[in-house]
Amino acid sequence: MMLSVVFAGLGQLYNRSYLKGIIFIVIEVAFLVTLLESINFGLWGLRTLGTIPGTDHSIRLLVFGVLSLIGIVLIGSLYVFNVIDAKKQATKIKEGWKPRKFKEAVKHFYDYAFPYLMTGPGLVLMTFVVIFPLLFSVLLAFTNYNLYNSPPRNLVDWVGFDNFTNLVTVPIWQDTFLSVFSWTVVWTVVATTLQIAVGLFLAVIVNDPRIKFKKLIRTILILPWAVPAFVTILIFSAMFNDHFGAINRDIIIPLFGGDGIPWLSDPFYARTAIILIQTWLGFPFLFALFTGVLQSISSDWYEAADVDGATRFQKFRNITMPHVLFATAPLLIMQYAQNFNNFNVIYLFNEGGPPVRNQNAGGTDILISWVYKLTFDTNNYSMAAVISIIMGVIISAFAFYQFRKTRSFKEEGEI
Incomplete structure (x- = not known):
């Protein structure tokens, strides 16, 4: 084990595990010859983010620094595994184990x-597609990277928790964050709950034995799911237009008069329209999901309830709902998490508008669409990273708590 601490692979060679020893030696030699200098440069760039404006590119140095951290973790893990493996082999040899021949x-x-x-x-792909962007975004939140501190002309500096502090203390950031966050919560809860309720209600109605032409009805109710969502959203955006939209021109004005409802120019009506659109987009999938679950419930349960004199509501509350939630709870939780970050509906309908006074986000912007605007419209990358971290923490905490509490992950006998 001590030999492997001094240089990876020596302990395996001493224990006569030549294949392992050679592999570890090759890895460490390759690291020392080709990667050590690059990792040192990456760590320097991560620590300083450059020292010469116009020459050092702070974001490029930050990227190299993150890659250096990932490289250190990977090499460190292999080194620890090498030491543990050498110790285990030494213990086995003391107990009488004999090393295998090369072919064996x-x-x-x-x-x-x-x-x-x-x-x-x-694992390698996940490292560079998931872990690397995540680490980069987290570190970016602790810098002052924005339109006025953009490399290579200017250097980016570490600012600690200043961005987090500004988000809750600077008036324009504070007002915008509270408004957008509260609307994101309302949007997530109302839109998701409404689409779940509509899907469950229609599934229960269609599953009733007295209903005829069930196949036709199910086909019609699933049709909105077959149409691409972005096409549906763009069509609804035109229909809800304040001036030439069909809803105002052909329904609201003929029935009630006036100039119609300001669907796109008033935040309240715009939010109402978006919730209705999301309900239309989301209920077909849940309808199909609930339909399958309802058909799997044995009719004996309902017959026994009829013998006991149970009402329709009691059968729904004590038989239907427990079975539906037991089978679909994880997917329902995913629906809430998906709508929390549902960028498509918000952006395609009216790009997060209408504008709101004294705020740098629109009236229907949720956190994810606000992050998009901060990134691509105002180039405020560091603040966008801060909000992304907050979003990630909220979704992770919510999902972890809900999955832990979901009965779908417990013994089936508890139902």
Whole structure:
């Protein structure tokens, strides 16, 4: 074990596990020869974010720094594994275990490492597609990277928690954040709950034995799901237009007179329209989901309830709902999480508008669309990263708590 601490692979060679020893030695030599200097440069860039304006590119240095951290973690993990493996081998040798011959060692290594060889590429891909952007965004939140501090002309500096403090103390940021966050919560709860309620209500009605032409009705109710969502949203955007939209021109004005409802220019009506659109888009999937669950409930339960004199509401409350929630709770939780970050409806309908006085977000902007505007419209990258972190924490905490409490993850006998 001490030999492996001094240099990776020496302990394996001493224990006569030559294949492992050679692999570890090659990895450490490659690290020392090719990666050590790059990692040192990356850590310097991560610490300083550059020292010469116009020459050092702070964001590029931040990228190299994040890659250096990932490299250190990977190499460190392999180094620790090398030490632990050498110790385990030494313990086995003391107990009388004899090292395998080369061919046996190769076969054993292949059999043992096959799952790791198959999942390795996926792990590497996840590292650079998920972990790297996540670390980069988190670190970006602690800088002053914005339109006025953009490399290479200017350097980006570390500012600590100043961005988080500004979000809750500077009036324009505070007012906008509270408004957008509260609307995001309302949007998530109301829109998702409404689409779940509509889907469940229609599924229960269609599942009633007295209903005829069930296949036709189910086909019609699932049709909105077959149309691409962005097409539906753009059509509704035109229909809700204040001036030439069909809803105002053909329904509201002929029936009630006046100039119609300001669907796109008033925040309240714009939010109402967006909730209705999301309900239309979301209920077909839930209707199909609930329909399958309802058909799996044994009719014996309802017959026993009829014998006991249960009402329709009691059968729904004590038989239908528990079974539906038991089977679909994880998917329903995902619906809430998805709508919390539902960018498409907000942006395609009216791009988060209408404008709101003394705020840098629109009346229907949720957190994710606000982050988009901060990133691409005003180039306030650091504040966008702060809000992204807050969104990630909220969704992670909510999902973790709900999944822990969901009965779908407990024993089926508890239902």
